[in-house]
Amino acid sequence: MSHHFLDVAGLCFAYPDGTEALNGVSFRLEHGESVGLVGANGAGKSTMLLALAGLVLPSGGTVNVGGTILARNTVGEIRKRMGFVFQDPEDQLFMPTVFDDVAFGPLNQGLSVPEVSSRVRESLEGVGAAHLSERPTYRLSGGEKRAVAIATVLSMLPDILVMDEPSSGLDPKGRRLLIQLLKKFTHTRLVATHDLDLVMEACSRTIVLHEGKVAADGASREIFENAALLERCHLEPPLCMQGKC
Amino acid sequence: MGRVEPSLFSSTSDPGIDQANRPDPRAFWVVTFAFVLTVTSFGKYEISRLTPLFFYPVTIGTLYGVSARALLRKAFFALPFVLLVGLFNPLLDRQVLLEIGGYSLSGGWVSFFSITMRSMLAVTSAILLAMTTPFDRLCLGLEKMRVPRVLVTQLQFLHRYMFLLRGEALRMVRAHDLRAQGNKPRIALSTAGSMIGLLLLRALDRATRVHRAMLVRGFDGEVRVLHPLRFSWSRDGGFALGWILYFVLVRLVNLPEWLFGWVVGR
Known part of the structure; x- marks a missing residue:
């Protein structure tokens, strides 16, 4: 049985001021699935991702990553299996050089130096950023930062990739490269984004969040053809379905 | 941003600086500590005996490409605090200590200049440490020294x-x-x-x-x-030992007086 699944059941979370961000969210991702998580601002996408990585502790419900239930004592194990790419790559890159940053995760996993070096090399090659290895992270362009941020996660060999707004701040070419990269990955992927065209290209399935609940879950094309659903959830069909591209 | 700025303002090392040819941060820490210790060990009326100590910041700055302007600009920020420390000395200590060309200089003014000089020497040595070695290497050095x-x-x-x-x-x-x-x-x-x-x-x-x-x-x-520090006894040990011996020499021998005597004697 594959350990690369993600099962979320009845997840609830409320912020200290009482705002209910998640209100009984349930879904399951199978091995190798690429799923888009869409919704209007404040729908609960980012909170959802934080809860998956145990960065905020849900007030109810369960997160099951490959058979391990998220709890205080399993959060380390969960984070080993789940690669989390943050919305702002600036937040993700904190080490002196690209190499050090990509090596940060594997070193924390206790790998040997040759193993870490080879993982860093492979991850950077995987995102087409091998030439940036010795560069300081603060001197990279937006697209380069995004590629390196993804490599920092790939180097930990995660079973599941979770990405928050991966295409934000990218130029068209950078975005195109990202889509190609996402298509190339064989990991189970969950991509939270407002870029519905990206979802159409890179995700076969889409989950729509609305007011902290799953409003719809199904094939991306079917979801984006449902005008009433999109209207209700403050969304619009992707540009490619509006005949604008 | 200048060539050496990132080591002070960011958590990154500048690729323009080849760290392989620089002393190990442990050696730099030890030398800086010894320098500050030497500077602060002088009496409050010492001025001339401090002058040979300027050789250290000048040499390090020249060797590792730190411009005097950049160094002084950063040291300038510490000046108000330094001045504040010695500000009341001229008022509290009015005993005449020196007579120069008919002008008398009180002990308070001499100690004020001495404090300013010693503080600026200590501050510039710390700034030089930060400007020549990236912060992450400095921290690694501290860790290796069992901090x-x-x-x-x-x-x-x-x-x-x-x-x-x-x-x-x-x-x-x-x-x-x-x-x-x-x-x-x-x-x-x-x-x-x-x-x-x-x-x-x-x-x-x-x-x-x-x-x-x-x-x-x-x-x-x-x-x-992943980049371990490599301490070379010939390079890093020599660097530390050389400077410490110089500081000991400056502390034990009144070099300006000796130099003056030697020049006059000739």
């Missing part, structure tokens, strides 16, 4: 936080200036108050996000790096 890891990690976080704070401040000031009036917009006191509060909140938010990014990649309180 408690928790303290080193705190230093790394503090440094990173300063960087975040600076970034957020720059963004806020830019946003303010774009909507303010005039060519050189000034931040009103009332606006500055709320901006500082907001700045702290924003920087804390950002720091939380960075911390989260570290947590999801297995951070457990220790920052591990």
Whole structure:
């Protein structure tokens, strides 16, 4: 049985001021699935991702990553299996050089130096950023930062990739490269984004969040053809379905 | 930004600086510590005996490409604090110590100059340490010298936080200036108050996000790096020993007096 699944059941979370961000969210991702998580601002996408990585502790419900239930004592194990790419790559890159940053995760996993070096090399090659290895992270362009941020996660060999707004701040070419990269990955992927065209290209399935609940879950094309659903959830069909591209 | 600036203002090493040809940070720490110890060991009326100590910042600055201007500009920020320390000496100590060309100089003024000189020497040596060695290597050096890891990690976080704070401040000031009036917009006191509060909140938010990014990649309180330090006894040991011997010499022998006597004697 594959350990690369993600099962979320009845997840609830409320912020200290009482705002209910998640209100009984349930879904399951199978091995190798690429799923888009869409919704209007404040729908609960980012909170959802934080809860998956145990960065905020849900007030109810369960997160099951490959058979391990998220709890205080399993959060380390969960984070080993789940690669989390943050919305702002600036937040993700904190080490002196690209190499050090990509090596940060594997070193924390206790790998040997040759193993870490080879993982860093492979991850950077995987995102087409091998030439940036010795560069300081603060001197990279937006697209380069995004590629390196993804490599920092790939180097930990995660079973599941979770990405928050991966295409934000990218130029068209950078975005195109990202889509190609996402298509190339064989990991189970969950991509939270407002870029519905990206979802159409890179995700076969889409989950729509609305007011902290799953409003719809199904094939991306079917979801984006449902005008009433999109209207209700403050969304619009992707540009490619509006005949604008 | 200048060639050596990133080692002071960012948590990154400048690729333009070849660290392989620089002394090991442990040697640099030891030399800087010995220098500060030597500087502070002189009496409060010593001025001329301090002058040979200027050889250290001048040599290090020249060897490692730190311009005097950049060094002095940074040292200038410490000057108000230095002046404040010795400010009352001329008022409290009025006993005449020196007579130069009919002018008398009180002990207070001599000690004031001595304090200023010693403080600036100590400050410039610390700045040189930061400008010639990237912060992460300095921290690694401390860790190798068995400074408690928790303290080193705190230093790394503090440094990173300063960087975040600076970034957020720059963004806020830019946003303010774009909507303010005039060519050189000034931040009103009332606006500055709320901006500082907001700045702290924003920087804390950002720091939380960075911390989260570290947590999801297995951070457990220790920052591990792959580039181990290599201490070469011939290069780094020689560097440290050479400078320490020089500081001992300056401390034990009145070099300016000896040099003066030697020149006059000839």
